[in-house]
Amino acid sequence: MLDIEKLKFDENGLIPAVIVDAYSKKVLTVAYMNKESLKISMEKGLTCFYSRSRKELWLKGETSGNYQHIVSITADCDGDALTVVVEKDGPACHTGTDSCFTNEVYQSEERHEFSMQGLYQLLLDRKEKMPEGSYTTYLFQKGIDKILKKVGEESTEVIIGGKAGDKAETIYEIADLAYHVMVLMVEMGISVEDIQKELASRHIIDHKVKQEKMK
Numbered sequence: 001m002l003d004i005e006k007l008k009f010d011e012n013g014l015i016p017a018v019i020v021d022a023y024s025k026k027v028l029t030v031a032y033m034n035k036e037s038l039k040i041s042m043e044k045g046l047t048c049f050y051s052r053s054r055k056e057l058w059l060k061g062e063t064s065g066n067y068q069h070i071v072s073i074t075a076d077c078d079g080d081a082l083t084v085v086v087e088k089d090g091p092a093c094h095t096g097t098d099s100c101f102t103n104e105v106y107q108s109e110e111r112h113e114f115s116m117q118g119l120y121q122l123l124l125d126r127k128e129k130m131p132e133g134s135y136t137t138y139l140f141q142k143g144i145d146k147i148l149k150k151v152g153e154e155s156t157e158v159i160i161g162g163k164a165g166d167k168a169e170t171i172y173e174i175a176d177l178a179y180h181v182m183v184l185m186v187e188m189g190i191s192v193e194d195i196q197k198e199l200a201s202r203h204i205i206d207h208k209v210k211q212e213k214m215k
Helices: 037-043 116-129 135-142 144-163 167-188 192-215
Strands: 015-020 028-032 048-051 054-060 068-075 082-088
Touching: 028 048, 028 082, 037 054, 037 068, 048 144, 054 192, 116 135, 116 167, 116 192, 135 144, 135 167, 144 167, 167 192
Parallel strands: 015 082
Antiparallel strands: 015 028, 048 054, 068 082
16 A cells, blocks of 8 residues: 555645546546545545635535545556545536536547446437337337347347357347346336446455455
8 A cells, every 4th residue: 555645745735636436437526635635535435625716625425415435546656646436425516417527528430438337328318218210219118028038038149159159149149138138227227336336245245255265
């Protein structure tokens, strides 16, 4: 562990902290810490920042209830900037949005960012707007039985591809399965974060089991 005394605070005694969502990996906000607020953050396990405008410390969520529970704090190679990975209780931005970074400045026409969370949001939008001609709309209109049938069919296709040792085909079928599972999630009100939290809890359990076996 790096001693915080070795961190490089600027001439005002501050260090920038990039706050990242533990599940979506989305950058939530960029704030500043001084040595005192960093120590409080580590002691409480909650993000505490220094407000440059108010010239005072502030514990994120103290008034709004939108606390940020710290998973890890990492310094960069120069020791003059931090990334803080958190599990959040609510919106990170004072405007009420999930992240402070919502104003798009540039988007490449050739390169497109993809994430499971992004796909999930797209499926949510399809369920809300039900655009005509959309396969996703068709699934939602047919309902849970049709969606479950597709999940079953795609699971079988994955098994067939895997059994045949066909890597390309198996990748293709896993992608189909993942899509249909996410449609099911939207239909049942299950979020990507719900699944990530469940997997994270199992990782902890698995880690403990491995430790016990090593004794």
